[in-house]
Amino acid sequence: MQIRCPTDLSAEEYVRTEAWKFIVVVRCPIHPNSNCRITRHGTYPRTIPEGVKILRIFCHTGNITFSLLPDCFSSRLPGTLADIEIVVLMAEAVARDLGCDCSPATANRILSSPGFATAVAEAGVGQKLFDLASDFRWLKRRVESVIAVLSAVAGLFPETFGNCRPTLTSFRTVLVGGPVLVRLRSVAEPRLHEIPPPVGLTPRFSRPQEMVRRPP
Ligand SMILES: [Zn+2]
Structure with a gap:
C-alpha cells in the first residue's frame, strides 16, 4: 500500500x-x-x-x-503531478477557446484540435513532456484522471470545493495561486485513499498482493 x-x-x-x-x-x-x-x-x-x-x-x-x-509524484501513473497539471491546464485553456467544457465527452475534440498542438509547441515544456504530450492516449488518460480526481475531491470536501467545477482552473480559485494536484495531497490527506489516481493513494488493505508476509 x-x-x-x-x-x-x-x-x-x-x-x-x-x-x-x-x-x-x-x-x-x-x-x-x-x-x-x-x-x-x-x-x-x-x-x-x-x-x-x-x-x-x-x-x-x-x-x-x-x-x-x-x-x-503521481500515483499509479508514471511521472509527476506537475507535468500532468501543465498539460491539463493547456487542455482547459483550449476548451475555453473552443467554447466548451473540458470533460471526458469533449476530450477528443480538445486534444486533437490544432489549438492544443499549438499550445504545447509554444509552452516551452521540456523535450520529454513535449514527447508525452504528443501521445493522444497519454493525454486523454491524464485529462480524464484529473477530472475524476477533482470530482471526487469536490464530493468529499463540499465545504471547501463544493462550488468548484472539476477543472484545475476552478480549483485554483480556491487554492489561490499554487499548483492544485500537489497541494491536494495535503489538503485532502484524510481522504487520500478514497480519491482516484494520480492524486489518491492505493486503498488501504484492498489489494492483498501488496501485503507481504514474513517467511515462517
Ligand atoms: Zn504498524
Whole structure:
C-alpha cells in the first residue's frame, strides 16, 4: 500500500538529493496508536524522471510493507503531478477557446484540435513532456484522471470545493495561486485513499498482493 510522504521537493530535487536515503519514519503510519517496530525495506524504482527511488517500510507488528510516495509524484501513473497539471491546464485553456467544457465527452475534440498542438509547441515544456504530450492516449488518460480526481475531491470536501467545477482552473480559485494536484495531497490527506489516481493513494488493505508476509 502507498502512504503519503509529505515534501516540498520537486521530482528533480528529490532525485538530485537522493532524498529517499534521508527519510525517517518515527511512527508506523498504518497503526499510529501502536508502538510498532518499523524498519526500512529497500526501495523500488520509478521510470520518470530517471533515477527516482521510492522507499519501502516494513511494519513488523502488522507484517505489512508500505511505500512512501512523495507529493511530487503521481500515483499509479508514471511521472509527476506537475507535468500532468501543465498539460491539463493547456487542455482547459483550449476548451475555453473552443467554447466548451473540458470533460471526458469533449476530450477528443480538445486534444486533437490544432489549438492544443499549438499550445504545447509554444509552452516551452521540456523535450520529454513535449514527447508525452504528443501521445493522444497519454493525454486523454491524464485529462480524464484529473477530472475524476477533482470530482471526487469536490464530493468529499463540499465545504471547501463544493462550488468548484472539476477543472484545475476552478480549483485554483480556491487554492489561490499554487499548483492544485500537489497541494491536494495535503489538503485532502484524510481522504487520500478514497480519491482516484494520480492524486489518491492505493486503498488501504484492498489489494492483498501488496501485503507481504514474513517467511515462517
Ligand atoms: Zn504498524
